[in-house]
Amino acid sequence: MTHLYEQLKAYEGRAAATSGVGKDLVNEPMIRHWCEAMGDTSPAYEGPQATAPPTMLQAWTMGGLSGHTDRSGAYDELFGLLDGAGYTSVVATDCEQEYLRPLRVGDRVTYDAVIESVSERKTTKLGTGHFVTTRMDVRADGELAGTHRFRILKYAPAAAKPKGNRPRPVINRDNAGFWDGVAEHKLLIQRCEGCRSLRFPWLPGCNECGSQEWDTVESSGAGTVYSYVVMHHPPFPAFDPPYAVGLIELAEGVRMVSNVVGVPPDKVRIGMPVELEFLRVDKELELPVFSALPGGEG
Ligand code: ZN
Numbered sequence: 056m057t058h059l060y061e062q063l064k065a066y067e068g069r070a071a072a073t074s075g076v077g078k079d080l081v082n083e084p085m086i087r088h089w090c091e092a093m094g095d096t097s098p099a100y101e102g103p104q105a106t107a108p109p110t111m112l113q114a115w116t117m118g119g120l121s122g123h124t125d126r127s128g129a130y131d132e133l134f135g136l137l138d139g140a141g142y143t144s145v146v147a148t149d150c151e152q153e154y155l156r157p158l159r160v161g162d163r164v165t166y167d168a169v170i171e172s173v174s175e176r177k178t179t180k181l182g183t184g185h186f187v188t189t190r191m192d193v194r195a196d197g198e199l200a201g202t203h204r205f206r207i208l209k210y211a212p213a214a215a216k217p218k219g220n221r222p223r224p225v226i227n228r229d230n231a232g233f234w235d236g237v238a239e240h241k242l243l244i245q246r247c248e249g250c251r252s253l254r255f256p257w258l259p260g261c262n263e264c265g266s267q268e269w270d271t272v273e274s275s276g277a278g279t280v281y282s283y284v285v286m287h288h289p290p291f292p293a294f295d296p297p298y299a300v301g302l303i304e305l306a307e308g309v310r311m312v313s314n315v316v317g318v319p320p321d322k323v324r325i326g327m328p329v330e331l332e333f334l335r336v337d338k339e340l341e342l343p344v345f346s347a348l349p350g351g352e353g
Contacts, residue, residue, distance in 0.1 A: 245269045
């Protein structure tokens with residue numbers, strides 16, 4: 056057991072908030088807003104005889120923007136110790152509630168909170184740190200109405216992992232011709248030899264006439280953004296968000312998914328003209344991407 060852990064353990068059982076008072080009585084407007092946000096249409100939560108949805112328990116104790124003044128020093132001290140040891144990040148991990156009595160319109164909410172436990176040092180995907188569990192006892196007009204147990208992890212973020220490689224394309228006999236084209240800086244579109252229709256992505260047969268005979272045409276590389284998304288989350292190791300993923304309509308009429316480059320992602324617009332270029336991603340991989348043409352951004 057480390058010296059730090061002994062210090063942290065000493066906070067177990069100490070008050071995190073004492074004699075807290077909810078800023079508002081239990082009231083219809085807050086219940087209505089909650090129910091609208093949650094999509095809960097139960098009649099039990101309507102009208103002057105309404106009870107509050109049980110899961111609102113914590114809402115009545117929250118300080119809002121202006122905060123509370125009743126927070127005890129112990130919680131801040133504990134956070135200070137963890138910060139000082141390098142566990143500077145915080146994430147809420149889970150919450151458990153127990154309901155003992157309904158909260159009704161007009162109830163005055165009071166509460167006390169206690170630091171229930173501080174875990175040993177744990178390593179998670181996010182990083183290494185300590186879990187801190189706080190229990191809040193919520194009272195309505197002096198009577199225990201429920202408990203709210205809340206756990207956070209105070210942690211030191213894991214060191215950034217080395218950047219991974221961009222995923223490799225899966226190349227098989229049905230699409231090898233496309234990648235052979237990319238190697239020669241050509242964007243090849245399949246053309247059915249039966250009905251002459253163009254298709255993309257590459258497929259063994261024609262969706263229009265069923266023919267398995269095909270040749271290719273080389274795209275001029277001109278296109279427009281038919282649709283797009285800007286990726287912020289989730290992060291993937293080989294990608295640097297934010298970045299734009301576009302559905303590009305080629306001048307030949309087929310559409311393909313690729314990155315839109317050469318313009319900040321928030322400037323990409325539907326209908327924006329783009330042109331093909333080849334992006335060298337790493338030693339083995341080049342990809343066809345689309346660069347915004349000057350003046351096309353929104
Ligand atoms: Zn065909």
